[in-house]
Amino acid sequence: MSAPGAQGSGGTAGSPAISIIVPCYNEVANIAPLVAKLETALEGRHWEVIFVDDNSPDGTTEAVRAQARQKSYVRGICRVGRRGLSSAVIEGVLSSSAQVVAVMDGDQQHDETRLVALIDAVADGGCDVAVGSRHVEGGSNAGLANAWRHALSNGGIWLAQCFLPVKLTDPMSGFFAVRQETFAAIAPRLSGAGFKILLDLLLSSAKPLKVQEIACGFRPRVAGESKLDTLVMLQFVALLLEKFSHGLVPLRFVAFCLVGLAGVGTNFGVMHLVRFFGVHFSVAQAVGTVVAMIVNFVLDNNFTYRDRRLHGQRCVWGLLVFMLVCSIGALANVGVAHMMYAQSYRLDEASLAGAVLAVVWNYTMSSTLIWRPR
Ligand SMILES: Nc1nc2c(ncn2[C@@H]2O[C@H](COP(=O)(O)OP(=O)(O)O)[C@@H](O)[C@H]2O)c(=O)[nH]1
Ligand SMILES: [Mg+2]
Known part of the structure; x- marks a missing residue:
């Protein structure tokens, strides 16, 4: 099978073969640089980026629109009166008609040069989900802000691993690729709350998903602020509880x-x-x-x-x-x-x-x- 969206295979008619889904909230300074990075990383592929913004007050919506007016491969979804990373990703993926979707943060922390490897791993049929991992050889989570964030991340990984049906070194990763139809089939069972959409996906699938990990770096934030707060951490624990009780405890x-x-x-x-x-x-x-x-x-x-x-x-x-x-x-x-x-x-x-x-x-x-x- 040829790479999805390779010129000559996917062609340029119809919807792109690859959608990059980017949840973003108050990321105005990151939109244009991220688009530029994607242009370089995905050169030669037929792709689009879908920003899902929750009506950010800092002008992110306008920044996305400004890009979209000039570039047909930039799309934006603006949600009003809603908040949430996971639910934003779900809506972005469901709005895509591509073969493969990749999810990444909008703050340039994920290494976009690993996108092609993630996308091809899924498109080759070798796995259902390709995960950008900071914890396999060659990966790094050096971009986490401080020792507290490192401890939180490691604690969360350990906790998540206790519940996971598959072996995964970085279940907390927000950087992964999956076939759109696979995601869409699981979507009705997703909890959709909180930050951990990959974990939600893995825990909600009726049959264990085949996962491949790809080493990936995690850069420090260059602009804007992290939105991870106490509530997000509570939502993470509650997500595990909900999934562990098979939805009995929403x-x-x-x-x-x-x-x-x-x-x-x-x-x-x-x-x-x-x-x-x-x-x-x-x-x-x-x-x-x-x-x-x-x-x-x-x-x-x-x-x-x-x-x-x-x-x-x-x-x-x-x-x-x-x-x-x-x-x-x-x-x-x-x-x-x-x-x-x-x-x-x-x-x-x-x-x-x-x-x-x-x-x-x-x-x-x-x-x-x-x-x-x-
Ligand atoms: N649409 C949407 N995006 C969000 C929300 N919260 C966080 N994000 C985005 O999700 C990505 C990861 O969030 P971030 O705060 O950087 O998390 P951290 O990297 O774990 O500190 C960034 O692109 C954020 O802008 C939200 O409520 N809605
Ligand atoms: Mg971040």
Whole structure:
């Protein structure tokens, strides 16, 4: 089989044989240099690059459009009111009609000179996914910002390897190639949350994917900032949990429960603070509950449902509905616990059953009434 997109084989009519999918958020200074690098790396191939930008405030969208106006092989998808690396990649890949897609970061950290090797490894039929690895001989992760990032990366790799059905030295890599139809077939089962789309792909495939690793360097960032934060790390752990439980524990539910725990802590802290000023327990507890609900709403709006975040008036309306939903949840909690206790269940069993019911109720209502999928 000849290389995909080689001139004379793929021709230049119709869609390109290769799509490079680049998720990007606030990468304005990196767009034009990356396109120039791709032009050199993929010379002689019939390719396109698809930037998937989440309406970055720094002008990334305009930078992509400026390139696309001049170059037919540059395309851009701009998502409004959405955030997320993995979901951006999914939409980019699904918008492609190429034979092979390659995913890479938009900050020039991935070594574009390895693209051809990744693409050809997949197109030759030798593997389902070719992964740019920083941990096979010849690879390097020297571009990680500091010792903390190295430790995080190594810890994440170790954790991911415990769950993976295939042997892989760098499951956290964001640089890989795969046949478009392979990705599209797995897409409905992908979790789509967080940063780790390769891991999501490998864990979501019905049959283990054949993987080949290709040594690859990882450069330091030259412009812009990393978007990896605590939430992204939590999303990574939740992704593993979701996949390990075969979808029984959805990622969003794990996040919702974690936020709920923060709410319990808030309620407790505020109640004690208010009591400190000599206020009656019932009043102090009521103040603690209201503050906890507001804190929970803000955390859920920014983390759990970050991709469906409410703004402005919808945010105020959402908070009111959230407080109503949680109040009903709390009543149901007390009611069920009381009923079970009256039927001679043990105190902690009754209390746990009430709490579980309330969490499931709050989660279901929040997901359907407040943060509806758009
Ligand atoms: N569309 C989109 N791209 C994102 C988002 N978060 C990160 N990215 C892009 O994903 C790539 C990797 O992110 P980066 O912050 O560099 O991660 P790091 O290399 O692990 O520090 C970069 O091109 C980012 O611009 C997001 O929420 N939406
Ligand atoms: Mg980066």
